[in-house]
Amino acid sequence: MKKLEILIIIIFILMVPFQNTVEAHSGRTDSSGGHNCSEKSKSKGLCTGYHYHNGGSSTSSNSNSNSSTPVSNDKDCTDFSNYDEVVKYWNAKGYSATYDPENLDGWGNGVVDDGIPCEAPSGYDKTLINKSPEQIQFKQDQNDEKEGNTQGYSKGLKDGYAEVAENSEVLEKSEAFTQGYASGYNKGYTAGKEKIETEKENATKDGYTLGKEQDNLVIPNIYASNENLKALFEEGFNKAITERIEAKKKEYIKLGYEDGKKDIASPPKEIEEIYIESYKDGYEQGQKELRDNYVNDGYEAAFKLINYENPALENEKYINWFKEGYESNTLVDTIEEIAFNQGVEGEEMDVSSEYIKGEAIFTYYYQLGYQEYEKQVEQAQKTAAGGLGTIILAWLGRRFYVVKKMIA
Structure with missing residues (x-):
C-alpha cells in the first residue's frame, strides 16, 4: 500500500510541469486552440485572419481527440519576422504536407492544406519550400x-x-x-x-x-566498317599512288629527254610499260629540241651565206636539219629583192632595222643592182651620142623590166 502511494505521488509531480506548459501556451490561443492574425503578422504576409494551432478546432470538446498531440515548443506564424524565416524553420525541421506536427500548414485544425506553411506571400518562390507541390514539380x-x-x-x-x-x-x-x-x-x-x-x-x-x-591497299578495321570512311581511305591511298606514279614518270621523261638531246637512245628494260612510254616521250622532246637547234642554226646562217654551204658536221641528220633551216628562211629572199632594186635604181643603200640581220646579203645584192645601174647609164650615154636617144631610152625601159623580172 505504501508503495502505491509513493508511485501516485511521483506521477503527480511529473504531471505538474506538463500542465503548466500547456496552460502557458493557451494564453496565445483561445479555448478552441486558435486566434486572430495580428496586424504585424499580416504585414509580414504570415497569415490573413483567424486560424488554429496545436490541433485546435471550433469545438473545444473534441480538442483532446485530435491526432496531433501538442508539443511544448511549437511555433506560431507570428513568431517569425519574415517569410524566409518561416521557410528556413520549416525546411530545417523537415516538415511537409504529410508531416506538420506544429500545424504551420492549414488553419490550425490538424487538416493539411497545401503543404505551404503560414500562407506564402504573393510571388514567393515556393520551390524553396521543403516538399511543396511546387518544389516537387520543380525537381521532377x-x-x-x-x-x-x-x-x-x-x-x-x-x-x-x-x-x-x-x-x-x-x-x-x-x-x-x-x-x-x-x-x-x-x-x-x-x-x-x-x-x-x-x-x-x-x-x-x-x-x-x-x-x-606501299602499293598494296590494306584498309584498317576502324575504317572498313564505315563505307564513307572506307571510301576516303581509298581515295587518300589512290592519291598517293598517283603522285608516286607521276613522280616516277617524270624521272623517266627527264632521262629520255637528256638522252634525246645527246641523240643516244637507251630505253629502260624490265619495267612497267607506262614508264617506258614516259622515257619515249622525254626522248622525243629531247630530239625535237636538238633538231630545233640545228634548224635554227641553218636559218641564221642564211643571213650570212651568199651561197649555201654544208656545215662541218659528221652526222648527216644534223646536216639535213641545218639545211632545212637554211631553206626555210624566206626573209632573205625579201632582203635580196629590196637590196637589188635599190642598186638598180641608183639609190643610196639604206638597210632598215628589220633587215639588219641580213646586212651582208643586203650589201651584196645592192652592189649587184648598182652594177647593173652603172651599165645602163653607160649604155645610155653612148646611144645618146650616136643620135639614137629615143631608141636607147626605149631599150632602157625594157631592160629595167627584165631586171625586175629576174629578181622576182
Whole structure:
C-alpha cells in the first residue's frame, strides 16, 4: 500500500510541469486552440485572419481527440519576422504536407492544406519550400530535363556521326523532357558531326600515308566498317599512288629527254610499260629540241651565206636539219629583192632595222643592182651620142623590166 502511494505521488509531480506548459501556451490561443492574425503578422504576409494551432478546432470538446498531440515548443506564424524565416524553420525541421506536427500548414485544425506553411506571400518562390507541390514539380522537371538531355545527346551524337538530317522531335513526353531532349540533341548532333569530320580527315590522311609507303591497299578495321570512311581511305591511298606514279614518270621523261638531246637512245628494260612510254616521250622532246637547234642554226646562217654551204658536221641528220633551216628562211629572199632594186635604181643603200640581220646579203645584192645601174647609164650615154636617144631610152625601159623580172 505504501508503495502505491509513493508511485501516485511521483506521477503527480511529473504531471505538474506538463500542465503548466500547456496552460502557458493557451494564453496565445483561445479555448478552441486558435486566434486572430495580428496586424504585424499580416504585414509580414504570415497569415490573413483567424486560424488554429496545436490541433485546435471550433469545438473545444473534441480538442483532446485530435491526432496531433501538442508539443511544448511549437511555433506560431507570428513568431517569425519574415517569410524566409518561416521557410528556413520549416525546411530545417523537415516538415511537409504529410508531416506538420506544429500545424504551420492549414488553419490550425490538424487538416493539411497545401503543404505551404503560414500562407506564402504573393510571388514567393515556393520551390524553396521543403516538399511543396511546387518544389516537387520543380525537381521532377529538373529530372525530366536531365533525362531528356541525356537521351537527346545520345541520339544527336548518333545522327550527327551518321550525317543524317537533324530531327530533335520527341513525342508524348513532358515539356521539360522535350526541352532537355532538344538541347541535348543539338549538342550531340554537333559533336557527332565534328567527330565524323575528324575521322574523315584522318581516314584520308592515313590512306595517303599508306599509299606513299606501299602499293598494296590494306584498309584498317576502324575504317572498313564505315563505307564513307572506307571510301576516303581509298581515295587518300589512290592519291598517293598517283603522285608516286607521276613522280616516277617524270624521272623517266627527264632521262629520255637528256638522252634525246645527246641523240643516244637507251630505253629502260624490265619495267612497267607506262614508264617506258614516259622515257619515249622525254626522248622525243629531247630530239625535237636538238633538231630545233640545228634548224635554227641553218636559218641564221642564211643571213650570212651568199651561197649555201654544208656545215662541218659528221652526222648527216644534223646536216639535213641545218639545211632545212637554211631553206626555210624566206626573209632573205625579201632582203635580196629590196637590196637589188635599190642598186638598180641608183639609190643610196639604206638597210632598215628589220633587215639588219641580213646586212651582208643586203650589201651584196645592192652592189649587184648598182652594177647593173652603172651599165645602163653607160649604155645610155653612148646611144645618146650616136643620135639614137629615143631608141636607147626605149631599150632602157625594157631592160629595167627584165631586171625586175629576174629578181622576182
